Amino acid sequence: MAVQKPEELSKIDYKPPKTSWMDTPAELRKDMFCWGNKEKSLKTVGFPNARAWSVADEDWKLPENWKEIFLEGLKERLSKYRSFQLFMDICVRCGACADKCHFFIGGGDPKNMPVLRAELLRSIYRNYFTTSGKMLGKVAGARELTYNVLKELWYYAYQCTECRRCSLFCPYGIDTAEVTILVRELLNLLGLNIEWIAGPVANCWRTGNHMGLLPHTLRDTVDSFQADLETITGVKVDYSFNRKGAEILFVNPSGEFFDPVGNITFMGYMLLFHEIGLDVTLSTYVSEGGNFGFFTSNEMAKRLHSKVYAEAKRLKVKWIIGGECGHMWRVWHQYHNTWYGPVDFLKEPVSPITGTKFENAKSNKIVHICEFTADLIKHGKIKLDPSRNDNYKVTLHDSCNVSRGMGMLEEPRDIIKSVCNNFYEMPPNTIRENTFCCGSGSGLNASENMELRMRGGLPRANAVNYVRDKFGVNTLANICQIDRAALQALMNYWAPDVVVRGVHELVGNALVLKGEKERTTDLRGEPLPGKEAK
Amino acid sequence: MGLENLLTHKRSTILKKWSDVVIETYPPETAAFLKRQKDRFANPVGSVVFQGLEDIFGELLQGIDYERVSAFLDNIIRIRAVQDFSPSHAIAFIFLLKKVIREELKKEIKENGLSKELLALESRIDELALLAFDIFMQCREKIYELKAMELNNQTYSLLKKAKLIIDLEEQESCPNGDNTKNL
Ligand code: SF4
Ligand code: SF4
Numbered sequence: 001m002a003v004q005k006p007e008e009l010s011k012i013d014y015k016p017p018k019t020s021w022m023d024t025p026a027e028l029r030k031d032m033f034c035w036g037n038k039e040k041s042l043k044t045v046g047f048p049n050a051r052a053w054s055v056a057d058e059d060w061k062l063p064e065n066w067k068e069i070f071l072e073g074l075k076e077r078l079s080k081y082r083s084f085q086l087f088m089d090i091c092v093r094c095g096a097c098a099d100k101c102h103f104f105i106g107g108g109d110p111k112n113m114p115v116l117r118a119e120l121l122r123s124i125y126r127n128y129f130t131t132s133g134k135m136l137g138k139v140a141g142a143r144e145l146t147y148n149v150l151k152e153l154w155y156y157a158y159q160c161t162e163c164r165r166c167s168l169f170c171p172y173g174i175d176t177a178e179v180t181i182l183v184r185e186l187l188n189l190l191g192l193n194i195e196w197i198a199g200p201v202a203n204c205w206r207t208g209n210h211m212g213l214l215p216h217t218l219r220d221t222v223d224s225f226q227a228d229l230e231t232i233t234g235v236k237v238d239y240s241f242n243r244k245g246a247e248i249l250f251v252n253p254s255g256e257f258f259d260p261v262g263n264i265t266f267m268g269y270m271l272l273f274h275e276i277g278l279d280v281t282l283s284t285y286v287s288e289g290g291n292f293g294f295f296t297s298n299e300m301a302k303r304l305h306s307k308v309y310a311e312a313k314r315l316k317v318k319w320i321i322g323g324e325c326g327h328m329w330r331v332w333h334q335y336h337n338t339w340y341g342p343v344d345f346l347k348e349p350v351s352p353i354t355g356t357k358f359e360n361a362k363s364n365k366i367v368h369i370c371e372f373t374a375d376l377i378k379h380g381k382i383k384l385d386p387s388r389n390d391n392y393k394v395t396l397h398d399s400c401n402v403s404r405g406m407g408m409l410e411e412p413r414d415i416i417k418s419v420c421n422n423f424y425e426m427p428p429n430t431i432r433e434n435t436f437c438c439g440s441g442s443g444l445n446a447s448e449n450m451e452l453r454m455r456g457g458l459p460r461a462n463a464v465n466y467v468r469d470k471f472g473v474n475t476l477a478n479i480c481q482i483d484r485a486a487l488q489a490l491m492n493y494w495a496p497d498v499v500v501r502g503v504h505e506l507v508g509n510a511l512v513l514k515g516e517k518e519r520t521t522d523l524r525g526e527p528l529p530g531k532e533a534k
Numbered sequence: 535m536g537l538e539n540l541l542t543h544k545r546s547t548i549l550k551k552w553s554d555v556v557i558e559t560y561p562p563e564t565a566a567f568l569k570r571q572k573d574r575f576a577n578p579v580g581s582v583v584f585q586g587l588e589d590i591f592g593e594l595l596q597g598i599d600y601e602r603v604s605a606f607l608d609n610i611i612r613i614r615a616v617q618d619f620s621p622s623h624a625i626a627f628i629f630l631l632k633k634v635i636r637e638e639l640k641k642e643i644k645e646n647g648l649s650k651e652l653l654a655l656e657s658r659i660d661e662l663a664l665l666a667f668d669i670f671m672q673c674r675e676k677i678y679e680l681k682a683m684e685l686n687n688q689t690y691s692l693l694k695k696a697k698l699i700i701d702l703e704e705q706e707s708c709p710n711g712d713n714t715k716n717l
Contacts, residue, residue, distance in 0.1 A: 015558050015559065016559070016560070016561045016562070018562055029618070031677070098563075098567070099567045099571060099576070099577075104564075104567075105576070105577065105578065105579065106578070106579065106613075106616075107616070107617055107618070108560045108561070108564040108568075108579065108617055108618070109561075109564075109618060110561050110563040110564055113563065260687075427575045429573065429575050429576060430575050447680075447681045447684040447685050448681065450677050450678075450680055450681045451616050451677060454616040454677065455616040455617060458578060458579070458613065458616070459575070459578055462574075462575065462578035462582075463575055466575070489680045489683075489684060492676075492680060493612075493673075493676055493677070493680065494612070
């Protein structure tokens with residue numbers, strides 16, 4: 001920022017200039033953007049224009065014909081995806097979506113209004129692909145694609161979490177998340193990604209999970225969970241990796257092997273699977289359900305997704321259960337069938353414990369862990385002691401991809417109400433389909449963009465604060481690994497006393513195992529209610 | 535009429551003008567939204583700002599309780615600290631009150647010879663500004679602390695996975711605190 005003179009500083013009746021958005025160039029602010037991708041991350045997956053570059057530099061080291069590449073890419077996608085062409089044409093700028101984005105609500109930057117976010121690309125589309133735009137230019141809302149405009153597109157494509165809240169309010173069903181997805185795809189043609197996405201994609205492609213954890217590390221990790229669980233419950237739970245012929249393959253977000261909050265959620269699954277004697281295996285090759293490829297391009301999402309089925313085929317399992325993850329479910333629910341249609345080498349999922357047929361998973365053969373657990377509870381197949389969670393006053397953050405994306409609203413609630421005695425909902429316009437994003441989704445949960453995350457998460461945190469003050473809520477439950485990692489920082493800034501927990505952590509606490517010893521602590525090693533040191 | 539009576543009397547006009555100028559520190563499209571949307575969950579920034587200014591004004595009238603007023607200031611500044619404001623613009627809203635009061639009560643202050651009282655009030659407002667600056671700094675420090683903690687935890691987890699750290703340090707990795715990167 002330029003140094004301001006005292007007389008400028010004391011002009012305290014500061015009002016921002018009233019210029020139209022096209023005449024207001026974007027200032028790329030540190031703390032708002034994530035670091036650009038590394039050369040090696042793009043190379044690993046064969047993405048174009050792999051080179052060292054820095055967002056803060058003037059020169060982004062683009063190929064000479066970058067404009068041509070971008071416009072060709074745009075043209076190709078307009079003809080390939082009819083919905084995209086429609087989204088470019090039919091917006092009437094009614095503004096119904098304008099104030100629905102958490103980044104706009106929390107941050108106040110008009111270019112984060114979904115209508116304007118999409119307009120950043122639409123204006124280019126008009127200029128090169130519509131007659132009115134070609135003839136009338138700015139009057140018709142068209143503008144040229146310049147280097148600065150490209151930078152602006154990049155800046156705002158990585159300030160959208162692809163949460164789809166805005167699309168809920170659009171009378172035409174325009175999905176700005178899809179526009180962002182395609183803008184990111186176009187930017188990837190020029191090697192313009194962020195490392196927080198590109199790195200995990202490369203790791204996932206090469207090793208099978210975002211962090212690049214190798215098989216022996218995974219085994220050691222789960223071994224340590226097993227030991228911890230034995231200390232807490234007195235029961236040695238079994239597990240297996242890469243076991244051929246198991247009935248079920250379990251795929252979860254790898255953050256659960258890595259992040260302390262995720263660890264505990266995973267331990268919850270382990271207890272559950274052990275208790276019901278499920279014939280389930282993990283895989284060291286597909287140790288990642290989360291698909292960061294989805295945040296780069298359709299093609300990359302497919303490449304990573306197909307690995308899951310290749311492994312299911314290799315292990316000859318019958319069907320798949322997926323863990324508490326957000327965008328993994330978006331891919332499965334909204335893209336899988338378009339890409340591949342029904343999977344024919346797996347069986348239609350049936351719970352071996354309750355006999356329930358998961359009809360909704362007929363085609364892709366994967367069942368959400370919450371559907372599976374809610375079904376067990378409904379049929380009374382597991383013994384629960386909710387009083388073990390009595391120290392927690394719980395509210396649920398609906399993860400965008402699972403709630404708005406796939407319509408799973410009741411199952412996590414049913415589970416929580418069975419494993420906890422104190423559950424309180426946040427206000428209706430902040431939950432279920434209306435849920436406010438954590439502000440860190442779609443690969444934006446890096447640390448360098450903390451300011452962006454804090455403003456994007458403000459509407460969510462504001463609703464948490466409300467139930468904290470009104471009911472004494474101290475626990476924010478959720479079913480997404482990005483939430484588990486990102487929401488704690490958000491709470492620490494906006495609602496310091498609230499602790500983030502996965503739903504299956506709460507399940508693991510309440511689950512009464514056959515032959516367990518008297519538990520004195522929860523899965524985090526904290527004393528259970530009534531077991532505090534005197 | 536003394537200054538305090540005047541302020542009480544004109545409370546709603548002053549508050550309205552003050553909040554107007556504060557909201558106008560946002561770009562026009564944003565300002566329009568912040569004023570229009572009354573639902574506190576759909577528009578947390580607007581509702582916190584309106585409520586906060588009212589509370590702070592109340593404190594100035596009643597006599598300042600520093601603990602209470604800090605909380606009121608915090609509500610607004612915590613938000614402005616993560617928005618596109620420079621530090622000076624983030625806390626400028628306090629000074630804007632001086633301007634509003636001078637403009638609104640110009641005539642009465644002159645007629646009733648209240649400039650001494652006005653000066654006293656203005657120095658109370660200056661004190662709020664100092665407090666505001668501290669709060670702004672705390673918020674920004676918190677952001678850097680959150681960043682650093684996430685990075686530290688990430689490094690720690692990696693070292694542990696690589697078996698370069700033994701479990702004795704387990705206690706230091708607190709699942710309740712800022713956790714590591716997840717992905
Ligand atoms: S998809 Fe979500 S983040 Fe993106 S513009 Fe819409 S509301 Fe905002
Ligand atoms: S609600 Fe739909 S039509 Fe209206 S401005 Fe937004 S995207 Fe355009």
